[in-house]
Amino acid sequence: MQFHHHGYVSGDPRVQDAAGTGIDRPAELPDEMDVLIVGSGPAGMLLAAQMSQFPGVTTRIVERRDGRLVLGQADGIQPRSVETFQAFGFAEAIIAEAYNIAYMNFWGPDPENPRNIVRTARTEDYAFKISEFPHLIVNQARVLDYFADAAAKGPGRIVPDYGIEFVGLTVHPGGDHPVEVRLRHVAGPRAGEERTVRAKYVVGSDGARSGVREAIGRKHVGQFAAHAWGVMDVLVNTDFPDWRTKCAINSTAGNILHIPREGGYLSRMYIDLGEVAADDDHRVRRTPIEEIIRRANEILHPYAIDVKQVAWHSVYEVGHRVTDKFDDVDVDQGHAPRVFLTGDACHTHSAKAGQGMNVSMQDGFNLGWKLGHVLTGLSPASLLETYSAERQPVAQQLIDFDREWSTLMARKPEEISDPQELANYYLGTAEFPSGFMTQYGPSMIVTDASHQGLAEGFPLGKRFKSVEVVRVCDGNPVHLGHHAKADGRWRIYAFADAQPAGEASALSEWATFMASPGSPVARFTPEAADADAVFDVKVIYQQAHEDVDVTRVPELFLPKTGPLGLTDWEKVYAAAPSAWTTADIFAERGLSRDGVVVVVRPDQYVAGIFPLTATDELTSFLEGAFLSQREPAVVPG
């Protein structure tokens, strides 16, 4: 964590200095704003936290509820989400309070007495083998609390405007704030009052029954499956030995997905309520909690739960639907989108693969920096077209995965030939439910794969997978990727050739170019800004840290920034194993020993791979995503 950069701070370093629109931010929703987020779920709140890092942009987030979420809803957290929490600064805090999944156990009918269930398999959770981050269970309410905290402590000081619901919107063809939005106060002293505001961009993070989706005429495509599930968060006493272990239970009486929750006592159960008749008309949703508990006990036989408290419960029918496009502009309309959909507003599915909240958050992470870049004049408005292009296929994959997983989960015992099959499917697909399968195709912000061979372990379009390196200035082992905070900046990692620091080398020539006035760093960084305000350029030497003479490292990697012009010591790393780490990032990620440049987007996805000598190619790639800052900045109307 870096701070004291603008001078000594005495208090909590997580509270950044307010800046721009965060200074004296009005408590009341203004009439005009740059970005209006509708809905404070996982996608909306992550987006708010991200936009708080762009205090030059006025962002507001409206929420129908009159305050924070209190209960229920999603709780499964992929390693990719924990990685994202790390970037927003609260991974260690949320891990400390979460349930950590170590195993998933499987139960099925006892062959000798099929009325009883027996444990058929224990599988180690995939997370530890696939990431340095764990696979967690924690209440969505707490995830939202942490993002709200990050949004409020960021320079933009963003806090939700509670008690305001979305009524409708109109996108006007021109003007500075072309989106007219009709809202209604539904809580507080102004309850009942309607008002109209204008925004440059609107983001619909307003859930499965999204009003924003309806307003832009997008349709949810897919089917509403005829299978119902009851879900309950309960405090119980029980003789079921796996009460604190995640389990899939498949019994002659039905199925349970059992998810222990944070805190050591609570668990969530998803209980199969069976096929829903075609003429049911959602009557199944009125299933009483007593009936859900009765079913659970039937399935758990010979074990039983004695429910002491029901914290939350609900009944839902599984739907698998995805919106065909996640913005308001059809392809080739010749102008950039103004309205976006995220999260459940554009993809709905069952809860049982534990994916929904995670995919929603990545929607927000994908969109946030793009809005920030366009609205601060760094990038052209066409950047916003990549949002739907990148995220819609991910949602489609999710729907496909979830349909397969829920079908497997809802099978009857007689349909199962191999009791290990579900366990095998779960482990075999680990990369998907971990959140690491997403791969964006070539675009203005992802190069083609022509140089992939220089960095095999950093697949283009996939998220940058961190490895431990040694920080030269203090010899600490640190995860290279963990220094990439969700601050809206791009990262350029220069993996050096074999020469030591200070010697003539491909790296030093690259550094000389990058420090020159013609470099993309110079051209695309506003003149008044710090040298690393847009591109955070780091170097990783192949040597051990004690063999890197920091006084001979090119100044590009030791920029003097901030009001005091202080040297930033934390951009120079060493790859060779040291006393405190055995990792060598060159070996672990298959990096060329002739050096390689890896460019990573603000949302942590690998954007480009270049030889150290290919400075023209690097420049040309970045020219596609950035606007020159040498002329006055172009801010889209």
Next chain:
Amino acid sequence: MQFHHHGYVSGDPRVQDAAGTGIDRPAELPDEMDVLIVGSGPAGMLLAAQMSQFPGVTTRIVERRDGRLVLGQADGIQPRSVETFQAFGFAEAIIAEAYNIAYMNFWGPDPENPRNIVRTARTEDYAFKISEFPHLIVNQARVLDYFADAAAKGPGRIVPDYGIEFVGLTVHPGGDHPVEVRLRHVAGPRAGEERTVRAKYVVGSDGARSGVREAIGRKHVGQFAAHAWGVMDVLVNTDFPDWRTKCAINSTAGNILHIPREGGYLSRMYIDLGEVAADDDHRVRRTPIEEIIRRANEILHPYAIDVKQVAWHSVYEVGHRVTDKFDDVDVDQGHAPRVFLTGDACHTHSAKAGQGMNVSMQDGFNLGWKLGHVLTGLSPASLLETYSAERQPVAQQLIDFDREWSTLMARKPEEISDPQELANYYLGTAEFPSGFMTQYGPSMIVTDASHQGLAEGFPLGKRFKSVEVVRVCDGNPVHLGHHAKADGRWRIYAFADAQPAGEASALSEWATFMASPGSPVARFTPEAADADAVFDVKVIYQQAHEDVDVTRVPELFLPKTGPLGLTDWEKVYAAAPSAWTTADIFAERGLSRDGVVVVVRPDQYVAGIFPLTATDELTSFLEGAFLSQREPAVVPG
């Protein structure tokens, strides 16, 4: 982290339910209280956080300052202190913002050009080899913030009463609240007003010039050394390559102890200002900052610092003094103490070994639970006599270590024959500055060593050194010691013999005894309280976790507690290595395979070691430290 135990909680689980005196706690200092802490430094604030776990006790803490500490003072954090932070619930948060010491480098005169300094040694910091916790540098102000947070979120809801200074006290021979304390408001609307309050116990955590020490007539013994040091927290640019590494710099121009600080930019320098003349009369303390910086540059030659901001600076003369006894009662006076001294109030020394804040916090940790136990009637008042008996020798050791270390640090180059000597001393003594050398002798709360051979790796009287085990209920690898929170409870670890759970064994016989009405758990736990309210009894089986059938574990280890009578699943552990950990606590701590009982105090020190069969001996030991709860509780007047 365990929560939801009293029913579902939606918000931050670190906020415990208010209880007892924490419900409607008056903002104004009352006229009578159980415990009055004078001073909100590290000892006082830890003590407040600890007392917040005893909401049956009225505790107040007064502080002369009008608010939180803002600047300066101590910053070195031993692994033992981080271990303590873990027990108070904020280790992961403070580690994330602290500077982590990986190396200590040593610099001396260049033999070829003695005007210049050169690096003479790099030494790996000891912390990683000695503990699972790191060695940190973080501002005392932040440490106090975290303890203040813990105190405020604990059931006792303790917050400091700022702007009140100590004037004097009188210990009356009798009465319910025998200590009469005179205080003065020095800030706020009542500034200037004096008042008198009464307390059962008073703790002087009021620093080197302690008024409480003076009031009870204790004297600081030792000498005021004639050597002065300047200290500054500065933001600089520099060509000194080790600006971000801890260094001892020994040059012909003098000495510097260089300590990088949290946040990546700030560092602290202790600069040798040389011998102080006998007739100096503290004039050295008026040395201007410009002179300190000039000295620093002279010592650093050929390197230089360009100071951009001075966050804090001070000049002090090294004193090494310790108070002869840390309470108000001389030996054999036949009654228990009423007034205690902690921290700088009873031991002062140089800052350069980075020990002061750490030893002070352990003073508070040692005293807190004892006050809590006596005031809630669990233990006899004689328990309080062990505070001075245990902590005064620790302070004396500290003074001796610090005198040796500062003398070594202050040597002139010509006095140094071996440039490695300082580095060797630093590493050779690692256990002391890590905070793990403290060992309390036999007393009413530490047994003699007759059964030490059953658990060689848990030395009696030293702090319980944690090892990873596997939690049976969910298969998670967890540090056994990290479940021991600073909640004022004793821990009894039953390391099982080789029989599996549910089979007849020494363990199961021990469990049967411990669950019987004659057991110390039953006799010393108030009847209305949960079964684990005083003793948290855990079991560790030798088997792998999947071979422990939790349904066959004795109920002693699965108590049903709280208003809902919920099963606590987190007291049953397995020692054999699993998929996620290679540790085996029996092997790592030399535990008898016939089983052994290890009793640990609320401050994490090993109190007793017993064979599973020695239930009489265990009972007899605990009888010395506890009062029977079968009669009405005896609360000392």
